[in-house]
Amino acid sequence: MTSSCPTQFPPSSTLPAAASVPRVLSIAGTDPTGGAGTAADLKSITAAGGYGMSVVTALVAQNTHGVRDLHVPPAEFLAAQLRAVSDDVTLDAVKTGMLGTTEFIATVVAWLDDVRPAILVVDPVMIATSGDRLLQPEAEQAMVAFCRRATVVTPNIDELAVLTGSPRATTEDEALEQAARWSEETGVAVVVKTGHLDTLTVTNTWLSPDGSRIAVPSTRVDTTSTHGTGCSLSSALATRLGRGDSPADALAWATDWLHESITHGAALRVGSGHGPVDHGHRARRLQAAASSAPWIMPDAVPHLLETPADLGAPQAGDHGRNVTVPAPAVAPPGPWTAALWAAGAEITAAIADSDFVRALVDGSLPQHAFAFYLAQDALYLNGYARALAALAARSTDPDAQVYWSQAATGALTEEAELHRGWLGSADHTGAPPAPSPVTAAYTTFLLATALGEDRAVGVAAVLPCFWLYAQVGAALPAVPAGHPYSAWLDTYRDPGFVTATEQALAQLESEMAAASPAVRAAAARAFLTACRHELEFFDQALRLEPGGGAALLATETDRPELAGSAR
Numbered sequence: 084m085t086s087s088c089p090t091q092f093p094p095s096s097t098l099p100a101a102a103s104v105p106r107v108l109s110i111a112g113t114d115p116t117g118g119a120g121t122a123a124d125l126k127s128i129t130a131a132g133g134y135g136m137s138v139v140t141a142l143v144a145q146n147t148h149g150v151r152d153l154h155v156p157p158a159e160f161l162a163a164q165l166r167a168v169s170d171d172v173t174l175d176a177v178k179t180g181m182l183g184t185t186e187f188i189a190t191v192v193a194w195l196d197d198v199r200p201a202i203l204v205v206d207p208v209m210i211a212t213s214g215d216r217l218l219q220p221e222a223e224q225a226m227v228a229f230c231r232r233a234t235v236v237t238p239n240i241d242e243l244a245v246l247t248g249s250p251r252a253t254t255e256d257e258a259l260e261q262a263a264r265w266s267e268e269t270g271v272a273v274v275v276k277t278g279h280l281d282t283l284t285v286t287n288t289w290l291s292p293d294g295s296r297i298a299v300p301s302t303r304v305d306t307t308s309t310h311g312t313g314c315s316l317s318s319a320l321a322t323r324l325g326r327g328d329s330p331a332d333a334l335a336w337a338t339d340w341l342h343e344s345i346t347h348g349a350a351l352r353v354g355s356g357h358g359p360v361d362h363g364h365r366a367r368r369l370q371a372a373a374s375s376a377p378w379i380m381p382d383a384v385p386h387l388l389e390t391p392a393d394l395g396a397p398q399a400g401d402h403g404r405n406v407t408v409p410a411p412a413v414a415p416p417g418p419w420t421a422a423l424w425a426a427g428a429e430i431t432a433a434i435a436d437s438d439f440v441r442a443l444v445d446g447s448l449p450q451h452a453f454a455f456y457l458a459q460d461a462l463y464l465n466g467y468a469r470a471l472a473a474l475a476a477r478s479t480d481p482d483a484q485v486y487w488s489q490a491a492t493g494a495l496t497e498e499a500e501l502h503r504g505w506l507g508s509a510d511h512t513g514a515p516p517a518p519s520p521v522t523a524a525y526t527t528f529l530l531a532t533a534l535g536e537d538r539a540v541g542v543a544a545v546l547p548c549f550w551l552y553a554q555v556g557a558a559l560p561a562v563p564a565g566h567p568y569s570a571w572l573d574t575y576r577d578p579g580f581v582t583a584t585e586q587a588l589a590q591l592e593s594e595m596a597a598a599s600p601a602v603r604a605a606a607a608r609a610f611l612t613a614c615r616h617e618l619e620f621f622d623q624a625l626r627l628e629p630g631g632g633a634a635l636l637a638t639e640t641d642r643p644e645l646a647g648s649a650r
């Protein structure tokens with residue numbers, strides 16, 4: 084049935100506003116394997132924090148290898164779907180993908196004339212990466228005209244050439260120049276995407292009609308799992324704009340989220356061609372991080388540790404699965420520290436595999452995450468220095484007193500260096516950084532343990548910071564020239580740090596040997612707890628949203644750069 088029903092309900096504009104969850108409509112074709120089109124759009128809108136809705140233009144029989152067949156319902160049915168949504172729901176943003184034919188473009192245009200959403204993101208889908216046409220050749224000029232109505236268009240390099248009537252750009256500069264000319268002429272912003280160019284860095288650049296540019300670079304992921312990346316980027320962008328983000332924040336969020344989704348796409352094992360991206364990776368990672376499951380289960384460490392063997396096989400962490408014990412970069416000096424290393428194997432492996440360490444090493448760690456990490460590191464070092472000083476105060480052996488006091492001084496010196504160098508260029512006009520919940524929990528645990536527990540327990544608590552940091556440092560590969568974090572990575576390679584770790588290990592080995600079985604058990608728990616704090620400390624920077632802040636729906640006047648958009 085394609086006849087229109089009378090409107091029976093008030094549109095939701097007359098209902099209370101939907102606060103911070105933007106209502107986003109995707110108008111696109113389908114992909115039954117879920118990688119592109121409507122499926123990708125809905126997953127992306129959800130991932131970006133919106134409520135997704137879907138109007139279908141064409142049913143596409145496709146998979147990760149390409150398109151097999153198309154079924155296009157009558158244009159009246161497209162119009163009926165559009166009206167069914169807009170008669171009932173207020174839209175904060177609309178994203179269009181595959182429109183297919185001139186007739187369908189005209190149908191959407193007629194509907195937009197009525198509805199006029201504040202944000203219209205047009206992904207001018209023409210040809211899939213598989214080479215299959217998703218827009219009839221005779222509809223290209225209608226699509227070019229349609230793009231003039233957008234808030235922002237997100238063409239790939241080939242689509243940009245059609246849009247601007249130019250030859251296919253072969254460099255980023257050429258693409259930017261084509262887009263700048265078109266944007267100035269039409270008054271519509273363009274996101275220039277270099278995914279289809281042969282570049283090491285993939286950059287998304289928001290080009291405004293006044294010539295201003297916001298470039299968001301990311302490292303190129305070596306993968307074939309890029310099916311539907313264009314659909315996903317434009318839907319996430321529409322959602323973040325619909326939520327009230329500035330173009331800079333919206334593009335940074337969408338690019339950063341998509342990079343994570345592409346990185347983990349291959350692990351989904353969906354299809355044997357160009358596979359989809361993992362739209363849900365970020366949500367699952369954050370969900371796991373929010374788990375309130377205890378870090379160390381009661382049976383992880385026996386109440387009495389008579390011998391190192393009582394600590395048993397690796398069992399720390401959430402799952403207690405069989406774990407291969409990684410070779411320690413700084414060797415344990417005796418059986419107690421060897422047993423502790425084995426017990427913490429799952430956490431050590433998780434740090435090495437963590438998204439944070441991977442992104443720091445391959446250079447894809449977003450700048451805002453790196454800045455956050457440095458600021459938290461400085462705060463942590465201050466707390467850590469106090470815990471080390473407490474151990475110096477509680478030591479009676481002169482060598483131990485010297486060692487812990489020097490370690491405390493070393494941590495304070497590092498903190499001062501961070502402020503002078505890495506953090507020195509930061510904006511000092513705002514409030515000083517405050518400790519995150521993760522940093523506060525870790526430093527509070529260290530101080531409480533160093534001050535309030537037996538000394539051996541305190542020594543066990545401060546050891547992972549030395550040992551696991553040295554472990555990460557030893558595993559670092561050489562990085563290419565121009566790597567954004569090469570200077571920081573060099574700080575991990577400091578040989579003085581390995582010496583300090585060896586000394587801390589020697590302290591713990593002798594403390595464990597001299598301690599009672601009950602104190603040893605408490606020390607083992609403190610060691611494993613601190614290992615877990617280390618993992619959280621690394622991971623926390625990737626839990627922060629670029630731009631952060633509250634999710635507020637902004638009005639057009641809050642964002643003059645979008646004023647007059649979505650005509």
Ligand SMILES: Nc1ncnc2c1ncn2[C@@H]1O[C@H](COP(=O)(O)OP(=O)(O)O)[C@@H](O)[C@H]1O
Pocket residue numbers: 212238239240276277278279285286287301302303304305306309311312313314316338341342345
């Ligand atoms: N190999 C890759 N590595 C990192 N990011 C990528 C990669 N391929 C695509 N992207 C991201 O996906 C976005 C859209 O991809 P692109 O291939 O340019 O568009 P389309 O899918 O429309 O052809 C890019 O702008 C970029 O953010």
Ligand SMILES: Cc1ncc(COP(=O)(O)OP(=O)(O)O)c(N)n1
Pocket residue numbers: 111112113114119120121143180181208210211212213217309310311312313314315
């Ligand atoms: C129904 C449908 N719409 C769009 C595409 C193309 O997706 P895109 O995100 O441009 O990326 P590729 O799949 O071409 O890499 C599609 N395949 N199907």
